[in-house]
Amino acid sequence: MDVLTNLLNGFASALTPQYLLLAALGVTLGTAIGVLPGIGPALTVALLLPLTYKFDPTGALIMFAGIYYGGMYGGSTTSILLNTPGESASVATTFEGFAMAKSGRGGAALATAAIGSFVAGTISTLLLTFVAPVMAKFALLFQPADYFSLTVLAFISVTALVGKSLLRGLTSLFIGLFIGLIGIDVLTGQPRLTFGMPELLDGIDVVVVAVGLFAVGEALYVAAQIRHTKEEILPVKKGVWMTREEWQRSWPAWLRGTLIGFPFGALPAGGAEIPTFLSYTIEKRLSKYKEEWGKGAIEGVAGPEAANNAAFSGVLVPLLTLGLPTSATAAILLVAFQIYNLQPGPLLFQKSPELVWALIASLYIGNVMLLILNLPLIRIWIKILEIPRTLLYAGILVFGTLGVYSMANSFVDVMIMYAIGVLGFFMRRYGFPVGPTILGVILLPMAEAQFRRALSISQGDLSIFVTRPLSLALLLLAVGAVLLPYLPALIARIRRKPVQSGRIVFGDGQED
Amino acid sequence: MKQNAAQPASPAALALFGLRLTALVVIFLGGVILTQVAQIGSGAGFIVVGPRVFPTIVGVGILLLGVLFFLRVTAKPDQDLISEVTAEEAATDWTTILLTSLSLVVYASLLKPLGYALATGLFFPVVSRIFGSQRLRRDVFIGITLGLVIYLSFTRILGVRLPAGLLAGIL
Numbered sequence: 001m002d003v004l005t006n007l008l009n010g011f012a013s014a015l016t017p018q019y020l021l022l023a024a025l026g027v028t029l030g031t032a033i034g035v036l037p038g039i040g041p042a043l044t045v046a047l048l049l050p051l052t053y054k055f056d057p058t059g060a061l062i063m064f065a066g067i068y069y070g071g072m073y074g075g076s077t078t079s080i081l082l083n084t085p086g087e088s089a090s091v092a093t094t095f096e097g098f099a100m101a102k103s104g105r106g107g108a109a110l111a112t113a114a115i116g117s118f119v120a121g122t123i124s125t126l127l128l129t130f131v132a133p134v135m136a137k138f139a140l141l142f143q144p145a146d147y148f149s150l151t152v153l154a155f156i157s158v159t160a161l162v163g164k165s166l167l168r169g170l171t172s173l174f175i176g177l178f179i180g181l182i183g184i185d186v187l188t189g190q191p192r193l194t195f196g197m198p199e200l201l202d203g204i205d206v207v208v209v210a211v212g213l214f215a216v217g218e219a220l221y222v223a224a225q226i227r228h229t230k231e232e233i234l235p236v237k238k239g240v241w242m243t244r245e246e247w248q249r250s251w252p253a254w255l256r257g258t259l260i261g262f263p264f265g266a267l268p269a270g271g272a273e274i275p276t277f278l279s280y281t282i283e284k285r286l287s288k289y290k291e292e293w294g295k296g297a298i299e300g301v302a303g304p305e306a307a308n309n310a311a312f313s314g315v316l317v318p319l320l321t322l323g324l325p326t327s328a329t330a331a332i333l334l335v336a337f338q339i340y341n342l343q344p345g346p347l348l349f350q351k352s353p354e355l356v357w358a359l360i361a362s363l364y365i366g367n368v369m370l371l372i373l374n375l376p377l378i379r380i381w382i383k384i385l386e387i388p389r390t391l392l393y394a395g396i397l398v399f400g401t402l403g404v405y406s407m408a409n410s411f412v413d414v415m416i417m418y419a420i421g422v423l424g425f426f427m428r429r430y431g432f433p434v435g436p437t438i439l440g441v442i443l444l445p446m447a448e449a450q451f452r453r454a455l456s457i458s459q460g461d462l463s464i465f466v467t468r469p470l471s472l473a474l475l476l477l478a479v480g481a482v483l484l485p486y487l488p489a490l491i492a493r494i495r496r497k498p499v500q501s502g503r504i505v506f507g508d509g510q511e512d
Numbered sequence: 513m514k515q516n517a518a519q520p521a522s523p524a525a526l527a528l529f530g531l532r533l534t535a536l537v538v539i540f541l542g543g544v545i546l547t548q549v550a551q552i553g554s555g556a557g558f559i560v561v562g563p564r565v566f567p568t569i570v571g572v573g574i575l576l577l578g579v580l581f582f583l584r585v586t587a588k589p590d591q592d593l594i595s596e597v598t599a600e601e602a603a604t605d606w607t608t609i610l611l612t613s614l615s616l617v618v619y620a621s622l623l624k625p626l627g628y629a630l631a632t633g634l635f636f637p638v639v640s641r642i643f644g645s646q647r648l649r650r651d652v653f654i655g656i657t658l659g660l661v662i663y664l665s666f667t668r669i670l671g672v673r674l675p676a677g678l679l680a681g682i683l
Binding site for chain 2: 050051053054164165167168170171174175177178181185187188189190191192193195216219220223224225226227228229388389390391393394395397398401402405406409411414415418421422425426429430431444448451452455456459460
């Protein structure tokens with residue numbers, strides 16, 4: 001088997017002391033930062049980007065994958081003990097997890113989250129191992145028109161399915177597109193939307209946008225209300241382990257969560273948000289212990305946490321094979337690739353197989369490390385929760401500034417980053433999701449380049465986007481994504497029943 | 513609710529004002545983009561999709577979305593959004609935001625003259641204080657440690673350049 005040889009080679013390089021150390025560093029940093037209240041994997045990766053400028057690409061990406069994974073494990077701890085999800089994908093965990101912690105079963109909730117994440121992470125990495133190479137081969141068939149339609153699908157589905165309002169999601173997306181357009185046009189060399197500032201000719205670096213929107217924006221948002229919020233950390237009384245009955249109730253939920261999480265992560269639909277809520281709903285419906293729901297049903301933690309981790313491997317499929325990030329966090333991982341001049345896509349598997357396979361192998365290893373870090377050592381992470389929030393957010397501002405300043409020691413870069421931070425603050429204040437903005441900034445160059453390529457092939461004929469079957473299918477999916485949230489209301493109207501809610505909401509779109 | 517709305521500074525009134533202002537800012541941004549598009553040169557040679565196409569689409573899009581959003585906060589108000597923002601408005605300290613933004617600008621401009629370590633040592637306790645921390649001595653200690661540790665590890669171990677500033681001879 002071709003895949004197995006590749007994977008074994010990947011393990012051979014991921015198991016070298018240097019990469020093992022980087023993976024360990026990544027998962028530890030990821031957990032430590034992910035466990036901080038209100039901080040999810042996207043913000044964690046954005047803050048730690050500058051640490052790796054001088055690493056070799058494979059080492060850096062192994063570390064980032066570790067940070068991302070660690071951020072997710074850490075996030076579940078905060079959701080369960082503090083009721084503060086670091087990102088929208090952990091919101092579903094808080095419902096039953098926090099209820100369990102309140103009734104003194106926090107230990108079992110943490111255990112099912114950690115073991116479930118491990119099970120889901122391992123199974124879904126296995127799926128990734130076999131699906132990604134096939135997908136990469138398929139992706140070679142993609143032509144410019146198909147790529148453009150794919151970016152349209154990603155834009156539309158992330159804005160339409162995630163967040164409360166399509167209007168605000170689209171506004172957020174377009175602001176991202178605007179930021180992405182600033183700078184010299186690669187094809188014609190014309191400066192665009194630079195407002196006469198020479199500093200803007202090179203465009204605004206994605207790191208500047210990511211750190212501004214996620215780190216500074218979030219810090220300002222929390223700071224604005226810091227005197228009005230009090231948080232209480234629930235203690236973990238008994239050990240972090242599960243009873244026999246809890247095991248029996250957890251494992252089917254883990255497996256179902258994995259099976260929901262992986263495919264949804266792989267679709268361009270906003271990453272882990274939809275599958276976690278879906279898993280929560282399904283577990284609630286299937287549960288034999290309906291009376292426990294709301295008071296701490298363990299399936300309600302096991303399912304969504306498994307779905308969350310499985311979705312990450314799913315997200316890697318389009319990211320590695322098509323270069324298409326399907327969530328804000330994946331978008332930031334794409335930035336990590338681009339820092340090293342690596343363009344994920346079908347050719348990545350041919351050009352840098354060592355890197356891809358070492359990365360995939362390191363996911364297996366990282367999962368084992370995280371299980372060890374999170375079960376016996378959980379008490380150390382809980383201590384981190386006790387850091388006062390005043391110091392925490394002051395620290396985030398320091399690290400955010402460091403990240404941007406260390407790129408080029410440029411005062412202007414830092415000021416642009418702060419300005420984007422203020423934008424991020426107002427977006428959070430007035431209910432605009434920030435995820436679509438970063439997606440817009442990152443995908444704009446790809447969308448425009450492929451649009452141009454497609455039209456020069458067709459000599460200006462726009463119909464190329466609907467005459468190619470693949471492109472047409474992708475565009476139809478995009479239309480479907482816009483209509484899907486309105487479907488229940490539509491069906492109710494056809495059946496002449498009273499309409500309960502106008503539009504289904506999948507999470508609140510606060511991914512950071 | 514109605515009584516609250518009558519007072520000029522009530523959270524509900526502020527929220528509505530903020531939302532409408534946001535809509536106007538989005539519309540204004542769309543307009544600015546479109547005026548900037550006019551200044552983009554067309555480039556030499558024949559190109560099927562010129563450099564103005566995408567900026568025009570984005571400019572028009574933002575303008576339209578701004579108008580739609582303005583309608584959602586005036587003629588056909590989105591009550592969910594308005595009540596959400598009202599709740600946040602009630603809990604927001606605008607002074608904290610203003611002071612934080614101000615100290616960020618000062619921090620950025622002091623990085624070069626004072627050096628990274630000193631500027632950070634100064635910024636950290638100041639911002640912690642703005643956020644409501646009461647323990648100045650602890651914050652100063654953490655800030656200076658943080659600044660020194662970051663400076664030394666970045667410049668010595670990671671090979672990233674940071675300004676030494678006043679401490680140039682010592683560090």
